[in-house]
Amino acid sequence: MARAVTPREEDYSQWYLDIVKNANLASNSAVRGCMVIKPYGFGIWERMQRQLDDMFKETGHQNAYFPLFIPKSFLSKEAAHIEGFAKECAVVTHYRLKNDPNGEGVIVDPEAKLEEELIVRPTSETIIWNTYRDWVTSYRDLPLLINQWANVVRWEMRTRLFLRTAEFLWQEGHTAHATAEEAQEETLKMQEVYATFAEEYMAMPVIRGVKTESERFAGANNTYTIEALMQDGKALQAGTSHNLGQNFAKAFEVKFANKDNKEEYVHATSWGVSTRLIGGLIMTHSDDEGLVLPPKLAPIQVIIVPIPKPNDELDAKAQELMAELKARGVRVSYDNDDKKRTGFKFAESELKGIPVRIGLGKRDLEKGLIEIARRDTKEKSSLPIEGIVDHVVGLLDEIQQNLFDTAVKFREEHSHHVDTMEEFKAILDRDIPGFIYAHWDGTAETEKKIKEMTKATIRCIPNDAKPEEGKCILTGAPSSQRVIFAKAY
RNA sequence: CGGGGUAUAGCGCAGUCCGGUUAGCGUGCCUGCUUUGGGAGCAGGAGGCCCCAGGUUCGAAUCCUGGUACCCCGACCA
Numbered sequence: 001m002a003r004a005v006t007p008r009e010e011d012y013s014q015w016y017l018d019i020v021k022n023a024n025l026a027s028n029s030a031v032r033g034c035m036v037i038k039p040y041g042f043g044i045w046e047r048m049q050r051q052l053d054d055m056f057k058e059t060g061h062q063n064a065y066f067p068l069f070i071p072k073s074f075l076s077k078e079a080a081h082i083e084g085f086a087k088e089c090a091v092v093t094h095y096r097l098k099n100d101p102n103g104e105g106v107i108v109d110p111e112a113k114l115e116e117e118l119i120v121r122p123t124s125e126t127i128i129w130n131t132y133r134d135w136v137t138s139y140r141d142l143p144l145l146i147n148q149w150a151n152v153v154r155w156e157m158r159t160r161l162f163l164r165t166a167e168f169l170w171q172e173g174h175t176a177h178a179t180a181e182e183a184q185e186e187t188l189k190m191q192e193v194y195a196t197f198a199e200e201y202m203a204m205p206v207i208r209g210v211k212t213e214s215e216r217f218a219g220a221n222n223t224y225t226i227e228a229l230m231q232d233g234k235a236l237q238a239g240t241s242h243n244l245g246q247n248f249a250k251a252f253e254v255k256f257a258n259k260d261n262k263e264e265y266v267h268a269t270s271w272g273v274s275t276r277l278i279g280g281l282i283m284t285h286s287d288d289e290g291l292v293l294p295p296k297l298a299p300i301q302v303i304i305v306p307i308p309k310p311n312d313e314l315d316a317k318a319q320e321l322m323a324e325l326k327a328r329g330v331r332v333s334y335d336n337d338d339k340k341r342t343g344f345k346f347a348e349s350e351l352k353g354i355p356v357r358i359g360l361g362k363r364d365l366e367k368g369l370i371e372i373a374r375r376d377t378k379e380k381s382s383l384p385i386e387g388i389v390d391h392v393v394g395l396l397d398e399i400q401q402n403l404f405d406t407a408v409k410f411r412e413e414h415s416h417h418v419d420t421m422e423e424f425k426a427i428l429d430r431d432i433p434g435f436i437y438a439h440w441d442g443t444a445e446t447e448k449k450i451k452e453m454t455k456a457t458i459r460c461i462p463n464d465a466k467p468e469e470g471k472c473i474l475t476g477a478p479s480s481q482r483v484i485f486a487k488a489y
Numbered sequence: 490c491g492g493g494g495u496a497u498a499g500c501g502c503a504g505u506c507c508g509g510u511u512a513g514c515g516u517g518c519c520u521g522c523u524u525u526g527g528g529a530g531c532a533g534g535a536g537g538c539c540c541c542a543g544g545u546u547c548g549a550a551u552c553c554u555g556g557u558a559c560c561c562c563g564a565c566c567a
Contacts, residue, residue, distance in 0.1 A: 084567080154566080157490085218567075225567085237567070308525045308526055341528075344529090364526090
């Protein structure tokens with residue numbers, strides 16, 4: 001049988017598509033740019049959702065839900081916002097179909113034209129701020145800490161499964177605060193929540209930083225980001241947290257009475273992560289054998305394979321093991337399909353990225369042994385059956401940690417400090433370019449020129465950037481700190 | 490939006506240039522037998538509006554006209 005996955009060396013982009021398709025995560029659909037998320041892929045998203053949702057609740061947020069549709073006029077109330085989204089909006093113009101009088105099928109009923117068109121939300125700031133106007137009247141109503149799990153639509157020119165789809169699933173937090181300080185605190189807090197989630201659950205190290213003006217969210221005063229480095233040396237913006245200042249409050253007249261009974265506009269934030277995270281997860285850990293999942297997010301953490309095939313004795317042993325593992329909180333399943341051969345099951349468990357595989361062998365069992373295979377390093381070992389549950393539970397933690405450590409090491413090996421344009425270009429010409437720390441003169445013109453010359457953009461100014469005197473790699477103008485450049489998804 | 494490509498079985502493709510039996514191949518699926526410690530073998534079987542609409546022709550997957558959809562490259566893109 002042919003190789004299931006194109007090797008990364010040969011064609012990284014095809015490798016990515018092969019993983020998504022062959023590991024049964026998602027597929028293209030009948031609708032351009034929109035994907036079908038299959039059960040296994042959605043299982044990963046559910047694990048992500050559950051964890052993030054817990055983290056949002058712990059930081060004081062509540063979930064709510066706002067409409068899919070936004071009146072066209074709302075979108076134009078914040079100038080920068082409409083500027084950013086106008087070119088990628090799906091518009092609803094009619095509300096009824098009818099049978100085609102000339103033949104088969106249905107047509108849009110021209111008599112059912114909407115007075116005002118509705119926009120399918122590309123993001124919900126406008127509809128939410130229009131609602132918040134009624135929710136906020138006093139400082140006692142603040143802070144307002146709301147999150148929404150939803151789908152949004154952005155009519156992108158070109159799409160890629162998970163990384164950029166016309167419709168995607170996400171969460172968007174929208175908060176209102178009495179002071180600018182509180183809003184800034186919230187913005188940074190949620191950036192940290194995202195970073196913690198990425199590192200501790202996805203095992204994906206991220207740089208916490210702030211976007212330059214040209215990369216900022218449309219309508220924000222500042223956009224904070226977490227940036228991850230993918231295996232092909234390109235950056236992925238994995239989550240953003242925006243300080244919206246009073247821009248939306250002013251556009252939607254959201255005012256409150258402060259303690260002195262004076263009217264003030266509220267200060268706002270918004271923050272989101274999307275199904276794009278699954279793309280990041282794939283490109284951080286997976287290999288030429290298939291998907292590699294961190295145990296904390298794997299829908300199945302341990303799979304038991306009977307060798308050479310299921311029988312009463314092996315089934316009983318498997319059930320016993322499963323019960324013990326489940327009691328320890330492990331997500332375990334038993335591959336007792338007798339139509340598939342052992343080798344096929346091994347290959348399939350690797351393709352699907354299941355962190356630990358237990359080979360329950362007839363011969364091994366007679367000797368009191370069990371085979372444990374870990375997905376991350378592909379190591380196999382035969383261990384005594386006593387204490388196997390403890391071993392597996394410990395191994396899951398070890399794999400989680402190893403994936404993170406390996407990803408950190410990769411990022412460090414592909415992070416470069418450069419001081420000249422020649423070095424800068426040389427790094428970008430490498431097969432795996434990575435993050436480039438360089439001085440920049442702080443102007444949008446320079447940023448744009450560098451992008452035109454090299455396709456690299458400023459991913460962020462790291463939160464922990466140390467003050468350092470230097471000269472802009474393009475103009476030679478003075479700079480006080482390094483910023484991170486990279487080619488990006 | 491510019492350039493290129495594709496549309497034939499669930500999936501991947503050949504056939505189209507040069508019209509002509511019953512439209513093939515691989516894989517997957519179903520049945521049976523033999524296998525079974527790293528993607529099994531053999532045999533039998535099911536599965537097709539050949540993207541859509543018109544046209545040419547005795548005859549169209551194939552030629553002509555028009556349309557639609559998707560993919561790739563670029564531009565665009567929290």
